[in-house]
Amino acid sequence: MGIGHTIHQGRSAGANARVWAVVLYCLAWCSLPIAASAQAGEIAILQSSDLAAYRDAIAGFKSTVPSGTPYLEYDLQGDLELGKKLARKIRASDASLVVAVGLKAALAAKLEIIDIPIVYMMILDPAKHQLTGPNITGTTLEVPVERQLKVLRQFLPAARKLGTLYDPKKSGGKVKEATQQAAANQFDLQDFPVDSEKDVPQQLRALLSANDAMWLMPDSTVLTNESIRYIIEAALERHVPVIGFSPEFTKLGALLSISVNYTQVGRETGLLAKRILEGDRLPTARPVPIERLKITVNLKTAKFLGLSLPQEPNNLIDETY
16 A cells, blocks of 8 residues: 555645645754954854744854854845855855855855854755865754764653664664664664665564664655654554654654654754854864753653653753653
């Protein structure tokens, strides 16, 4: 049976839009630390489009940077060519630092700005898009694998076999890293490769029949508007808990999700920008991971699955549904 015939008929377009919007997700290398410090002055904010998530991140950024800091704010409206024009305008201004919010903004800034420090945030996989250079760095959206597994161990102390679906072309490297980290946290990670969305139902059945829990990877071959709800509902039918990477997955029925708060992303990016403005040479070429995690739990799913959450992790939970 095709995915389209299996998915719950009552899903709303709004829920799908919210789900897909959050599948943003970044582990990356930057080749060099920031080459030169910037004097306090205007900060240029270049955002890829007007999304609520971007607005939250920008608000968090502004709450961290010293009050009274003047801003130049630009929206490239999803148009990379417009973004390059705006980036050239920023380069000709008195901006002492550029904050690129989203992928297109970061690409435009990198292409056109070489003599002003650039800090990016809210980007999926900076390494894939070669966001490196002597004047560019940023923060990561993706929670490091090791931290995710430690959280899973706290919430699922009895689980041993952990399954995941992935496209080897897109997520092979991440799954290889996860397999090594899983063993260190007493998990046996079983990976089920898919070459296209058509492979998802068969591989999902195999995964659910052989594992204690399912771990969702941010893989666009596996997770689409049509497949997300189907995957979660199929797992619930087999009484297999699903671990996601966005609160939207938790709302749809995943047991829990481990993610970052977009406002917190902005705050921690602001701290990074402040260091640069104060003349700090970054100690590492890698993007800076977000320290504070956001953990959401679906209590109805836990009850349905007959799971009693250990007392200690309850102190880690940010939201319940």
